[in-house]
Amino acid sequence: MKKTNVCVVGSGIGQCHTECYEKLNNLPIAICDIDIPKGKAHQEKYGVKKFYKNFVDMLKDPEIEAVDICTPNYLHVPMMIDALKAGKHVVCEKPMSVNGTEAAKVIDVQKEAKKTVLMAFCYRFRDDIMWLKKQVDTGVIGNVIYSKASLFRQHGIPGWGSWFTQKEFAGGGTLADCGVHIIDVTHWLTGLKKVKTVSGYVNDCWGKQKLCTSTWGCPDYENGKFDVDDLVAGQLRYEDGTIMAFENSWAAQTDDTFDIKVLGDKGGFIWDLSKENTIKLFTMDGDTHLYSSTSIKCPHGHYNELKHFLECVDKGEQCSTTIEDGVEMMRIIDAIYKSAETGHEEAVIY
Numbered sequence: 001m002k003k004t005n006v007c008v009v010g011s012g013i014g015q016c017h018t019e020c021y022e023k024l025n026n027l028p029i030a031i032c033d034i035d036i037p038k039g040k041a042h043q044e045k046y047g048v049k050k051f052y053k054n055f056v057d058m059l060k061d062p063e064i065e066a067v068d069i070c071t072p073n074y075l076h077v078p079m080m081i082d083a084l085k086a087g088k089h090v091v092c093e094k095p096m097s098v099n100g101t102e103a104a105k106v107i108d109v110q111k112e113a114k115k116t117v118l119m120a121f122c123y124r125f126r127d128d129i130m131w132l133k134k135q136v137d138t139g140v141i142g143n144v145i146y147s148k149a150s151l152f153r154q155h156g157i158p159g160w161g162s163w164f165t166q167k168e169f170a171g172g173g174t175l176a177d178c179g180v181h182i183i184d185v186t187h188w189l190t191g192l193k194k195v196k197t198v199s200g201y202v203n204d205c206w207g208k209q210k211l212c213t214s215t216w217g218c219p220d221y222e223n224g225k226f227d228v229d230d231l232v233a234g235q236l237r238y239e240d241g242t243i244m245a246f247e248n249s250w251a252a253q254t255d256d257t258f259d260i261k262v263l264g265d266k267g268g269f270i271w272d273l274s275k276e277n278t279i280k281l282f283t284m285d286g287d288t289h290l291y292s293s294t295s296i297k298c299p300h301g302h303y304n305e306l307k308h309f310l311e312c313v314d315k316g317e318q319c320s321t322t323i324e325d326g327v328e329m330m331r332i333i334d335a336i337y338k339s340a341e342t343g344h345e346e347a348v349i350y
């Protein structure tokens, strides 16, 4: 596979991306970060050739073919648009934006630019999740009739007071940060069916009290602000009448858990990240109920997703996780917040 000259933008999760590119024998050619000490430390750690402080200057570098956007959520869309207009391929971390209207601005730009784009929904790329997707697609559990996704962290507010806990910059709290992962991966596993309405409930009691914070990110307890959700629950109602239930918190007084349950009319499965064997698959043979438990190794999906991106760039193809997937997730998130406000089921505006 031909090497692609990538610039990783941002030095938080961006460092994990750089490490994956290194393992893929495709060390990035540049790091870009507005925070010079942080960005230069990132550059030096991996021995990356170039450093840029300014994103717009970086885009003028003809050697750079692809831009991997790992910056705060409010910067994703403007950076994607600028990068595509500059003729670069793009990776964009989740969530795609701060709302659906903003996210949708990229669609036409991409149609014009015709560059490869990866919406980085990394859970879809875990080996165990990809294996489960195959089981669903080949009909092993029959037609999906119900799913439930659940993710709880006890001390998971990333940087209290930073951009992460400000609606303006993040688009939301735990729903925009973690909820988007569990809703996206479950929506994908169960066939990306069209969502008709959503029902949502949010709360913010722990974050408001500065409780259950974490050591992640850069907290700013003095000058920072917390105006986002730290608990979300609800359901998606699909056009075929089936339902996905979800619950998520980054600051709940309960165990740290992450699990997905999917029920079909011929079987079902539980994926549980807290178990060594993450998969329990239930199938039926006549009246006999069969159960198997297995584990498939892949600590996270970043390596697989970036491998997929480089392969697509090499072949001149589009990635399997698209801008449209990113926009749809933002539209679903918008409807969940609206429902939490109105107290009614709300339609997803496609």
Ligand SMILES: NC(=O)c1ccc[n+]([C@@H]2O[C@H](COP(=O)([O-])OP(=O)(O)OC[C@H]3O[C@@H](n4cnc5c(N)ncnc54)[C@H](O)[C@@H]3O)[C@@H](O)[C@H]2O)c1
Pocket (backbone or CB within 6 Å): 009, 010, 011, 012, 013, 014, 032, 033, 034, 035, 038, 053, 055, 070, 071, 072, 073, 075, 093, 094, 095, 120, 122, 177, 217
């Ligand atoms: N897929 C995952 O598992 C996962 C995990 C963590 C974060 N994320 C996503 O990645 C993104 C970044 O999160 P993070 O945890 O790394 O945040 P962070 O705050 O730790 O890092 C953001 C980086 O972007 C840099 N930055 C800010 N403005 C910039 C600009 N104008 N130009 C260049 N650099 C700029 C900051 O200096 C910082 O280094 C978010 O969208 C987040 O949701 C995804």
